[in-house]
Amino acid sequence: MTLSDLDDLLAARHSCRAFRADPVPRADIERILSTARQVPSWCNAQPWQLVITSGAETDAFRAALMEEVQRGTAKPDLAFPSGYSGVYQDRRRTCGWALYEAVGVEKGDRQGSAAQMMKNFSLFDAPHCAIVSSPAELGGYGAMDCGGFVTAFTLAAQALGVATIPQAAVASYAPFLHRYFGIGEDRLILCAISFGYSDTGHPANAFRTERAPLAEFVEWRG
Numbered sequence: 001m002t003l004s005d006l007d008d009l010l011a012a013r014h015s016c017r018a019f020r021a022d023p024v025p026r027a028d029i030e031r032i033l034s035t036a037r038q039v040p041s042w043c044n045a046q047p048w049q050l051v052i053t054s055g056a057e058t059d060a061f062r063a064a065l066m067e068e069v070q071r072g073t074a075k076p077d078l079a080f081p082s083g084y085s086g087v088y089q090d091r092r093r094t095c096g097w098a099l100y101e102a103v104g105v106e107k108g109d110r111q112g113s114a115a116q117m118m119k120n121f122s123l124f125d126a127p128h129c130a131i132v133s134s135p136a137e138l139g140g141y142g143a144m145d146c147g148g149f150v151t152a153f154t155l156a157a158q159a160l161g162v163a164t165i166p167q168a169a170v171a172s173y174a175p176f177l178h179r180y181f182g183i184g185e186d187r188l189i190l191c192a193i194s195f196g197y198s199d200t201g202h203p204a205n206a207f208r209t210e211r212a213p214l215a216e217f218v219e220w221r222g
């Protein structure tokens with residue numbers, strides 16, 4: 001294996017916001033999980049737990065989530081960012097505009113952007129959804145370990161031609177998710193990963209995001 005193999009995998013992966021309906025075989029999902037679990041975690045605690053839906057279970061969850069969203073009960077377990085300022089605000093806007101431009105939502109079209117945002121809760125029509133949680137007692141470090149797991153999941157999936165999108169938006173309905181999936185209150189629900197096969201011709205999948213040069217995030221000493 002060479003570093004350029006990893007570069008190719010990282011370059012090929014992107015967040016998918018329109019999926020085909022056909023399911024991913026269980027053996028492939030298990031293969032993705034077996035790879036993702038190899039990530040490091042503090043004390044090797046491996047704090048990630050996943051509930052993974054398929055088929056009719058995904059459709060039932062999608063319907064129930066969309067109903068819940070209408071009730072406006074959002075209350076994430078892990079506090080959402082209190083703000084995005086400076087360069088973080090710039091990057092957030094750039095990726096938001098790229099999405100809206102791709103799907104034909106014009107600047108200032110609040111209804112259009114809200115409709116696109118709502119697609120989070122239909123899981124972008126994905127045939128599968130994984131709900132990722134971590135023990136509350138592990139705090140931010142459990143969440144950090146799970147972040148590594150989520151990234152590895154997306155890369156392993158990409159290697160099998162499976163498209164993914166991590167979704168904090170879904171985790172904002174944590175009280176509902178705890179109830180719906182019977183996830184104990186001793187766990188923090190961190191995010192969802194919707195996954196399946198990409199609807200490659202869909203405009204929502206037609207843009208790519210950029211990354212900052214090293215000089216923007218590294219301070220060399222010595």
Ligand SMILES: Cc1cc2nc3c(=O)[nH]c(=O)nc-3n(C[C@H](O)[C@H](O)[C@H](O)COP(=O)(O)O)c2cc1C
Nearest residue numbers: 013014015095120165166167168169170191208209
């Ligand atoms: C923890 C996490 C949560 C995210 N939540 C959402 C989300 O709720 N909705 C969404 O459309 N994208 C979500 N994303 C996708 C990011 O917007 C995306 O990774 C970023 O813009 C970079 O684009 P790329 O994944 O295509 O490279 C999330 C990504 C991560 C890692």
